[in-house]
Structure formats: structure tokens, C-alpha cells
Amino acid sequence: MNTITVTIGGREYTLSSSGNEEWTRRIAAYVDQKIGEVSLHTSMSTEIAAVVASLSITEELFEAQKVNQELRNRLYTLQQEKEHA
Numbered sequence: 285m286n287t288i289t290v291t292i293g294g295r296e297y298t299l300s301s302s303g304n305e306e307w308t309r310r311i312a313a314y315v316d317q318k319i320g321e322v323s324l325h326t327s328m329s330t331e332i333a334a335v336v337a338s339l340s341i342t343e344e345l346f347e348a349q350k351v352n353q354e355l356r357n358r359l360y361t362l363q364q365e366k367e368h369a
Contacts (some may be wrong), residue, residue: 286302287300288297292315308352314341318340321337322340
């Protein structure tokens with residue numbers, strides 16, 4: 285388990301992660317960037333900006349999952365066509 289200190293939304297957090305340090309830092313930097321983007325365009329508190337950023341990131345995740353499933357379905361269809369050709 286790695287212990288890593290990162291800065292998100294102007295605050296330091298100490299995280300424990302089983303992943304590698306660079307990966308954890310990339311994730312934290314992405315969250316920090318999203319909070320910064322939200323905060324840049326509004327005067328909301330950091331906590332509210334974090335919630336809005338979380339919603340945005342979740343939307344990105346769901347969209348990526350949808351595209352992934354569509355690609356898997358397409359791959360399956362192509363495999364079936366190849367096997368029956």
C-alpha cells in the first residue's frame with residue numbers, strides 16, 4: 285500500500301493506494317483540474333465545486349462505459365459474422 289500526499293481543490297490529502305504513485309497522482313490532478321474548471325466559471329464554494337466536478341467526471345465515466353459497451357457489441361457482431369462466413 286502506497287501513501288501519497290496530493291493537493292485537490294487547494295487542500296492537501298494523504299491517500300493510501302494499492303496502485304502506483306504516478307497513477308494516483310494523475311487521478312488526483314484530474315480531479316483538481318475539474319474542480320478548478322468549475323470554480324473558474326462560478327463563485328461557488330470549493331465543496332460545491334467538488335460535487336459539480338464529481339457529477340461531471342461521473343458523466344464522463346458513464347459515457348465512456350456506454351461507448352465501451354457499444355464497441356464490445358460491435359466486436360462481438362463482427363466475430364459472429366466472421367465465424368459464419
